[in-house]
Amino acid sequence: MKVFDTPDIRNVALIGHGDSGKTSLASALLFASGAVNRMGSVDEGTAITDFDEEEIDRKLSIQAAAAYLEWKGTKINLLDTPGYAAFLAESRAGLAVADSALVLVDGVAGVEIMTSRTFSYAEEFHLPVVFVLSKLDRERASSRFRTRSAARRFRCNCPSARRPSTPGSSTS
Numbered sequence: 370m371k372v373f374d375t376p377d378i379r380n381v382a383l384i385g386h387g388d389s390g391k392t393s394l395a396s397a398l399l400f401a402s403g404a405v406n407r408m409g410s411v412d413e414g415t416a417i418t419d420f421d422e423e424e425i426d427r428k429l430s431i432q433a434a435a436a437y438l439e440w441k442g443t444k445i446n447l448l449d450t451p452g453y454a455a456f457l458a459e460s461r462a463g464l465a466v467a468d469s470a471l472v473l474v475d476g477v478a479g480v481e482i483m484t485s486r487t488f489s490y491a492e493e494f495h496l497p498v499v500f501v502l503s504k505l506d507r508e509r510a511s512s513r514f515r516t517r518s519a520a521r522r523f524r525c526n527c528p529s530a531r532r533p534s535t536p537g538s539s540t541s
């Protein structure tokens with residue numbers, strides 16, 4: 370197994386409300402980076418970070434789970450955390466060992482209760498965060514509107530790093 374120097378390792382926690390797409394994003398990142406050769410799916414019970422029998426049955430994360438990928442010489446440890454209230458201690462524990470966090474915001478539902486709660490944990494640990502809008506392929510999703518409302522809610526100036534631009538899609 371390749372050994373990485375400490376400056377070349379990042380621990381990134383995925384946080385957000387239940388069902389916002391954290392585990393799916395982790396599967397997509399692992400696939401896109403070449404860490405795995407098949408994209409895992411929560412719905413099909415093949416998501417890399419939802420491996421527990423109960424997680425597969427219930428199609429939701431119960432515990433924080435780690436998986437790593439390599440990107441441009443950097444090892445990125447992804448910490449996929451649960452978003453449902455009952456398992457929030459796992460989310461906080463994941464953030465305690467993270468260097469940064471990706472905050473998933475559902476592109477249809479917008480900022481939800483556990484989005485705010487998990488964001489407050491990231492603040493508590495002084496972590497830099499990146500907001501990721503999910504489900505922008507769904508009807509009534511709006512990246513512009515959700516970006517603005519997240520910026521207002523969390524009182525931050527959020528420059529858009531990337532905006533989807535599929536012609537004819539409902540993302541705006």
Ligand SMILES: Nc1nc2c(ncn2[C@@H]2O[C@H](COP(=O)(O)OP(=O)(O)OP(=O)(O)O)[C@@H](O)[C@H]2O)c(=O)[nH]1
Pocket residue numbers: 385386387388389390391392393394411412428429430431450451452453473503504505506507
């Ligand atoms: N259409 C669409 N569906 C998505 C997207 N991301 C996730 N989903 C679906 O949303 C549901 C929840 O996705 P998960 O990845 O399990 O969400 P999660 O945030 O990990 O949920 P918890 O672990 O329970 O907090 C699944 O049915 C996914 O297939 C997306 O970008 N587009």
Ligand SMILES: [Mg+2]
Pocket residue numbers: 391392393419429430449450451452
């Ligand atoms: Mg999950």
